[in-house]
Amino acid sequence: MLREVTAIRYVTPLREGGSLPGVVEADDLGTYVVKFRGAGQGPKALVAEVISGELARRLGLPVPDMAVVQLDPVVARAEPDEEVQELIKASAGANLGMDFLPGALGYDPVAHPVEAGLASRVLAFDAFVENVDRSWRNPNLLIWHNALWLIDHGATLYFHHNWPRAEAVVHRPYKWDDHVLKPYATALATEGPALAARLTPSLIREAVDLVPDEWLDDGGKDAYISHLTARAAEPEAWLP
Numbered sequence: 001m002l003r004e005v006t007a008i009r010y011v012t013p014l015r016e017g018g019s020l021p022g023v024v025e026a027d028d029l030g031t032y033v034v035k036f037r038g039a040g041q042g043p044k045a046l047v048a049e050v051i052s053g054e055l056a057r058r059l060g061l062p063v064p065d066m067a068v069v070q071l072d073p074v075v076a077r078a079e080p081d082e083e084v085q086e087l088i089k090a091s092a093g094a095n096l097g098m099d100f101l102p103g104a105l106g107y108d109p110v111a112h113p114v115e116a117g118l119a120s121r122v123l124a125f126d127a128f129v130e131n132v133d134r135s136w137r138n139p140n141l142l143i144w145h146n147a148l149w150l151i152d153h154g155a156t157l158y159f160h161h162n163w164p165r166a167e168a169v170v171h172r173p174y175k176w177d178d179h180v181l182k183p184y185a186t187a188l189a190t191e192g193p194a195l196a197a198r199l200t201p202s203l204i205r206e207a208v209d210l211v212p213d214e215w216l217d218d219g220g221k222d223a224y225i226s227h228l229t230a231r232a233a234e235p236e237a238w239l240p
C-alpha cells in the first residue's frame with residue numbers, strides 16, 4: 001500500500017495546474033501537492049499517477065514520494081474560492097498526494113542541460129507509459145536542489161480510457177517529436193533496451209498493486225497488469 005495520511009489544512013490552490021491541484025498539510029506535518037479525485041480528469045488520472053510514478057521510481061528515476069491523502073471536506077471550509085470548494089466537496093475520501101518540493105523551478109531545457117543517460121531513460125520511460133505531457137510547452141519536470149524531478153503522470157496510460165480497444169494498442173509507437181529532453185537523449189540506443197529489460201512482470205505488478213481499489217473501474221488491477229506486461233515484452237514497438 002501507499003503510505004496514508006489525513007489532510008488537516010488546505011493551504012492554497014496551484015493555479016498553474018489544469019486540474020486545480022492544491023497544497024495541503026497533513027497529520028504527519030508533511031506538505032503535499034494533492035490531485036483531487038473529484039477533478040474533471042476523474043480518478044483515472046490518479047491511477048495513472050500512481051502506476052507510472054511508482055514505475056518510474058522503481059526504474060531509478062527521481063519522483064517525489066507519493067501518499068494517499070484522506071480528505072474530510074471540512075478542512076477547506078475557510079477557502080473562499082467557490083471552484084475550490086466544489087472540488088473539495090466532490091473529493092471526500094482518498095486523494096493522491098505528492099511531496100511538495102518548496103521553491104522548485106519549472107524546467108527550462110536551455111538553462112538545464114540533462115546528462116545523456118538520464119535524459120534517455122526518462123524518454124524511454126515516457127515511451128513505455130505513453131506520456132504526452134513532457135513537451136517543451138508543458139514539461140512537467142521540476143528543478144529542485146539542483147536536480148531534475150518528474151511530476152504529473154496523470155495523462156499517461158491513456159489506453160485505460162477505452163478498455164475495449166486497449167489490447168489493440170499494446171504495441172502503439174510513441175510520438176516523441178516534441179519531447180522536451182529529445183535533444184539530450186543521445187544514449188537511447190543503449191539506455192532504452194536496458195530500461196525495457198527492467199520492466200519485469202513483478203515490477204509492473206508491484207506498481208499496480210499500490211493503487212487504492214476505490215479509484216479503479218471494472219477491469220481492476222489485472223487489466224493494467226496484462227496490458228503493461230504485454231507492452232513491456234515488445235520494446236522494439238515503442239522505443240523511439
Ligand SMILES: Nc1ncnc2c1ncn2[C@@H]1O[C@H](COP(=O)(O)OP(=O)(O)OP(=O)(O)O)[C@@H](O)[C@H]1O
Nearest residue numbers: 014016017018019020033098099100101104151152
Ligand atoms: N511536488 C511538487 N512540488 C512543487 N511544485 C509542484 C509539485 N507538483 C506540482 N507542482 C507545481 O504545480 C503545477 C501543476 O502540477 P501538475 O502539473 O502536477 O498539475 P496538473 O493539473 O496535472 O497540470 P496540467 O495543467 O499539466 O495538467 C506544476 O507545474 C508545478 O509548478
Ligand SMILES: [Mg+2]
Nearest residue numbers: 017138140152
Ligand atoms: Mg502539469
